[in-house]
Amino acid sequence: MSTPIIEIKDVNKWYGEFHVLKDVCLEVAKGEKVVVCGPSGSGKSTMIRCINRLEEHQSGRIAVDGIELGDDVKAVEAVRRRVGMVFQSFNLFPHLTVLENLTLAPVKVAGVAPREAESTAMALLERVRIPEQAGKFPGQLSGGQQQRVAIARALCLKPAVMLFDEPTSALDPEMVGEVLDVMSGLAAEGMTMICVTHEMGFARAVADTMVFMDEGRIVEVAPPAQFFQSPANERTRRFLGKIIGH
Amino acid sequence: MNRPGRWIKANLFGSPVNTVLTVLALALLWQTVPPFLDWALFSASWGGGSPESCRQAGGACWTLLAERHRLMLFGLYPYDQHWRPLLAMALFVALLAASSHRRCWRPWLALAWGALIVVASLLMWGGVAGLVPVETAQWGGLPLTLVIAVLAIVVAFPFSILLALGRRSELPVIKAVSVGYIELVRGLPLVSLLFMASVMFPLFLPEGVTIEKALRALVGMTLFTAAYLAEAVRGGLQAIPKGQFEAADALGLSYWQTMRLIILPQALRLVIPPIVGQFITCFKDTSLVTIVGLYDLLAATKAALNDPAWRPFFVEGYLAAALVYFCFCFFMSRYSQWLEREVAKGTR
């Protein structure tokens, strides 16, 4: 087996007194698609936000592509160049057009020439199927369109890994499909992905590995077939029973 | 009934109370408007060259303005050199007008402002190109008001942004310094700050070094305005959702890139009204520099009225000064409303 692109080992994190992440261990191989689920407040967001250091962990080791995250600013920069992130609330920059949202980081952070950044951006907008919206402002788009722009924006820096934190939870039901389609397309092209989501249909179709978290711990890691048919853990069973519904 | 007739009946005489109020208002207008028009227009003296002509006319003495406007506008500046501040002001107003067009928001505009400041200072100071040198102590009137107001605003604005960012900084020292500065300055009246800048500031300077009085007043105005502006800017910063910072971090933007490209453009457009309000306040507050012995527009007006022959007509003098203040403040206020609409275009 090749070396993992993401390595999380014995990670602990506290918010003040509150122990959010407890001895979390996870390895993600290049090209692997991981879907993380679990009850609200179980630490899913916190875990994936530690991977690009939007949150700091207090003990343990997190490394991306062999670069360990710590107080070293250069390492954080290097990791962020390799990791794209998509948020539940899109977080597009409302004062910039769609195209400017996409070209900002390549031009300002990676030093790409504006022309080249624009053509990359247009190609990505084609890929998420909204090239005609390039000149609009985020506020003029539907939620589904905004989230697709956000995915394209994260892809602009050509990341090795994509993190998704409940990308469809803020969307109206009829828009969920268009975003999941884009994500499935990305998965089919071999992108390494970690998705926090409760879209179990998507998980079944796309995931290589399912991760179940509860109360700050990773309780179960399994391939989807096994995870959905015969989960080993009692808590996983109860959770699946609740969200899939019988 | 025709439409205006219907409107009048509905809005002015719709009920007994309305009718009474309408009649009272009409009576009040009848009592005040004709006498005012008589004073300001029909019985006014429009020229004639001397206070005598005003006394004979019995109404407003606009002759005063015809005769004394140069003293009111330029104060102690040498009389035969008045074209210099006049030209400087004309350039300034022209550039101000150009700056208010979005088409002109290009890098050259900043250069033009820099050039204006240099050219205007040289014009006012002289000593080059055969211009007679004029000390700042002799500057006065509207040019002085504009110089102090504009420079105070131009310097205080970036300074206030740093203060606002400092106040939200995670570095304890920077935060403490910013909070301390803002609270200290906001706890002082402008008058005392001007006095301190004027009297105490020189005490801290080495022997023999003196700073122009106008510059000291300018420093006082700047420090004062920056503290208030900083709080307005901070209000805007606080309104920006956390997700914007996170998205910028995730894309790998540095702190200063995040602030310059993402946060400040959004924060500042939210607080255009209080910021422009502070600019207007600063413009009007320049009239306080008179207490440290500078002749701004108001003080120059007062000085121009010092002649016993003209003194009875101070109302006309102050009205004219008020009108000048009003024009600039009204322009800023309207401009801020336009700017708000302009920057909101498309984003909502």
Ligand SMILES: Nc1ncnc2c1ncn2[C@@H]1O[C@H](COP(=O)(O)OP(=O)(O)OP(=O)(O)O)[C@@H](O)[C@H]1O
């Ligand atoms: N900045 C913070 N300070 C203190 N506690 C926090 C902070 N952020 C999150 N928490 C707490 O940490 C726990 C884990 O939060 P997290 O957002 O990771 O959960 P989650 O699994 O993503 O839940 P959800 O499904 O609701 O998004 C929660 O109990 C939350 O209240």
Ligand SMILES: [Mg+2]
């Ligand atoms: Mg979450």
